[in-house]
Amino acid sequence: MxxxxxxxxxxxxxxxxxxxxxxxxxxxxxxxxxxxxxxxxxxxxxxxxxxxxxxxxxxxxxxxxxxxxxxxxxxxxxxxxxxxxxxxxxxxxxxxxxxxxxxxxxxxxxxxxxxxxxxxxxxxxxxxxxxxxxxxxxxxxxxxxxxxxxxxxxxxxxxxxxxxxxxxxxxxxxxxxxxxxxxxxxxxxxxxxxxxxxxxxxxxxxxxxxxxxxxxxxxxxxxxxxxxxxxxxxxxxxxxxxxxxxxxxxxxxxxxxxGGKSPNIVFEDANPDNAAMGIIAGIFGASGQSCVAGSRAFLHVDIYDQVMERLVDRVSKITIGDPLSDSTEMGPLATEAQLKRVADYVNIGKEEGGKVIVGGEKPEHLDKGWYFEPTIFEHTDNNARITKEEIFGPVLSVIPFKDEAEVIELANSTEYALAAGIWASDIAKAHRVAKAIKAGIVWVNTYRSISPIAPIGGSGLxxxxxxxxxxxxxxxxxxxxxxxxxxxxxxxxxxxxx
Structure with missing residues (x-):
């Protein structure tokens, strides 16, 4: 080339x-x-x-x-x-x-x-x-x-x-x-x-x-x-x-x-490897700068540790750098203003009591450009600003849940209604939750799939x-x-x- x-x-x-x-x-x-x-x-x-x-x-x-x-x-x-x-x-x-x-x-x-x-x-x-x-x-x-x-x-x-x-x-x-x-x-x-x-x-x-x-x-x-x-x-x-x-x-x-504040819901019968990769693709693909970014991950308590272990391991190894390099896995944010916005929200999350377990800073090895590390907040309060407001950056909030009714209420507790992900082996349950979730797009056991055949859009904010x-x-x-x-x-x- x-x-x-x-x-x-x-x-x-x-x-x-x-x-x-x-x-x-x-x-x-x-x-x-x-x-x-x-x-x-x-x-x-x-x-x-x-x-x-x-x-x-x-x-x-x-x-x-x-x-x-x-x-x-x-x-x-x-x-x-x-x-x-x-x-x-x-x-x-x-x-x-x-x-x-x-x-x-x-x-x-x-x-x-x-x-x-x-x-x-x-x-x-x-x-x-x-x-x-x-x-x-x-x-x-x-x-x-x-x-x-x-x-x-x-x-x-x-x-x-x-x-x-x-x-x-x-x-x-x-x-x-x-x-x-x-x-x-x-x-x-x-x-x-x-x-x-x-x-x-x-x-x-x-x-x-x-x-x-x-x-x-x-x-x-x-x-x-x-x-x-x-x-x-x-x-x-x-x-x-x-x-x-x-x-x-x-x-x-x-x-x-x-925009959106899209939930990625992982049930106890989901494949933990697939769910982890889907969550990573949903929020850290395009450095989180996507309207459908799955910025809220809801993990069932029975599978929480398995998925978190996989998330932390893979996210901590993401290669950040020159977007023109084929070896790079995550590039910069698009604007200087967006970099400041992401950094400010991470600080807000910390002040609200959120626990950063991966990332949360500018990469030390990059002295130029508008880069920010992929960041995971664990056990985030669903009413915290970082879980309520769109950040439009590589920041994931992880929240545990116990049952189907609880996660539907948590997922719908937002003014946004653009996209959602559901990870489950029980397809009947996936259909029930897909119907109950407020979103114009619902992905089941996948995330960020697109096609000219499928409509895109949401409601609310x-x-x-x-x-x-x-x-x-x-x-x-x-x-x-x-x-x-x-x-x-x-x-x-x-x-x-x-």
């Missing part, structure tokens, strides 16, 4: 099929989390840039080649984009790793699978249909169709930029919409590299646009824009509240994929709406009903009484 040059790069925005600087001419730095040093500079978007992008997307929707393209041909374009991603996995993976610190081997795996999402939605493009209605009026025939909404605004976070953009981009396009994407100001590079492939795939100008910059003014202007018909947001609850308020201006449809799966098609289309009078008789004068 060719070495990627990492000298300071310059990234412009992608609007109406062209690479363009900000109207202000300003740029802001993007930092490599492994070194803490700037590696690129990105165009600092303005409200004027947002208006240009939304207008370009609107024109592409109402009066362009895209408007008149068949659904089948739209699907072919989306499939071609997936094929181009498959051809450029190594390069995209390196850009994402340098920009947000995720492991290169994790990114290769994720990006090798990412084309499947484009292939799945490409296959659905010409299968978005309505149905006929069995009317109660003899001379009336009625049917429904599903139509695109118009301009979609996608707001994506810094933890998995390409994957979380794909969940919005692929269904929005096959449904016939156009899109304006605002990536996180922390991690814009990999998405802008993807735009080169969008261009190569042959999408008409204005169909896909990217405006880079900060929440104010870019995010605010975009989500409140009068031409935006839908906002798809992934991020934190506080930012989501701003988005909700902004859409009060344009009445745009809205989906929110937010975890947001609302669904991404991925066929459900997403309904999020990006609207229903229309058509009535047809089949009678051969003249329509009577409505003002003559009979």
């Amino acid at each position: 060719a070495e990627l040059k990492t000298e300071l790069k310059t990234y412009d925005m992608y609007i109406n099929g062209e690479w363009t600087a900000s109207s202000s001419g300003e740029y802001f730095p993007s930092y490599n989390p492994a070194t803490g040093e700037a590696w690129s500079k990105v165009a600092k978007g303005t409200a004027e840039d947002v208006n240009r992008a939304v207008e370009a997307a609107h024109q592409a929707f109402v009066n362009s080649e895209w408007t008149h393209m068949t659904y089948t041909n739209r699907g072919k374009l989306v499939r071609r984009l997936g094929e181009l991603i498959a051809e450029n996995v190594d390069e995209l993976a390196q850009y994402e790793t340098i920009d947000n610190g995720k492991l290169i081997r994790e990114m290769r795996g994720q990006l090798n699978y990412l084309p499947e999402f484009f292939y799945y939605y490409a296959g659905l493009a010409d299968k978005i249909h309505g149905y006929t209605l069995p009317m109660d009026k003899q001379d009336m025939f009625a049917f429904t169709t599903r139509e695109p909404l118009g301009v979609v605004a996608a707001i994506t976070p810094w933890n998995s930029p390409l994957y979380l953009t794909t969940l919005k981009l692929a269904p929005a396009l096959v449904a016939g919409n156009t899109i304006v994407i605002k990536p996180s100001e922390m991690t814009s590079a990999s998405l802008l590299e993807l735009m080169k492939l969008v261009e190569e795939a042959g999408f008409p100008p204005g169909v896909v646009n990217v405006v880079t910059g900060f929440g104010e003014p870019v995010g605010e202007t975009l989500t409140a824009h009068p031409l935006v018909r839908r906002v798809a947001f992934t991020g934190g609850a506080e930012s989501a509240r701003h988005v909700v308020r902004n859409t009060a201006n344009n009445f745009a449809q809205l989906s929110l994929e937010l 975890s947001g609302y709406g669904r991404e991925s799966g066929f459900d997403a098609i309904y999020e990006y289309t609207q229903s229309k009903v058509v009535w047809v009078n089949t009678s051969s008789e003249a329509i009577p004068d409505p003002f003559i009484m009979r």
Whole structure:
């Protein structure tokens, strides 16, 4: 694999099929989390840039080649984009790793699978249909169709930029919409590299646009824009509240994929080796920077010691270091602010009486970058802040339980409801608990499995709406009903009484 040059790069925005600087001419730095040093500079978007992008997307929707393209041909374009991603996995993976610190081997795996999402939605493009209605009026025939909404605004976070953009981009396009994407100001590079492939795939100008910059003014202007018909947001609850308020201006449809405080429940009949590995994958994969991170582990008292022994042994041996190295098992946190947040929460946990049995510090052998050790708190109080509030880092709280009813109550004692894991040999029990747990995603004897076929989403502070799966098609289309009078008789004068 060719070495990627990492000298300071310059990234412009992608609007109406062209690479363009900000109207202000300003740029802001993007930092490599492994070194803490700037590696690129990105165009600092303005409200004027947002208006240009939304207008370009609107024109592409109402009066362009895209408007008149068949659904089948739209699907072919989306499939071609997936094929181009498959051809450029190594390069995209390196850009994402340098920009947000995720492991290169994790990114290769994720990006090798990412084309499947484009292939799945490409296959659905010409299968978005309505149905006929069995009317109660003899001379009336009625049917429904599903139509695109118009301009979609996608707001994506810094933890998995390409994957979380794909969940919005692929269904929005096959449904016939156009899109304006605002990536996180922390991690814009990999998405802008993807735009080169969008261009190569042959999408008409204005169909896909990217405006880079900060929440104010870019995010605010975009989500409140009068031409935006839908906002798809992934991020934190506080930012989501701003988005909700902004859409009060344009009445745009809205989906929110937010955070979680997901429970990983291990029953006494579980395989302790599998459960331990599943817990580790759920919280220490991606350095805990995942919306579905299994940050609370509930272990049945009869298996507690067995699982804890395995957890402590493996977690204490996790190799922390350069995310571009194939030998590294856990990389840095994505931002300096996130490093401080994690460290602060660990201190809070200690002050609340929590016992750290693994980690809890910055690694001594790494003098650069935003690294933090994988950390386990044992016998944590379920009402402690570290078990109630989302940390979004490599911090696990472990809590014992005695029976099924108790763990259901403990697991549901949160305002979040995104994901959960259940480890048990008794499948009947697994089904009962899966039904009782408040979560949009429940994994049984596995964790963090994804597929383009399966929907993603939660409720409460975890947001609302669904991404991925066929459900997403309904999020990006609207229903229309058509009535047809089949009678051969003249329509009577409505003002003559009979």
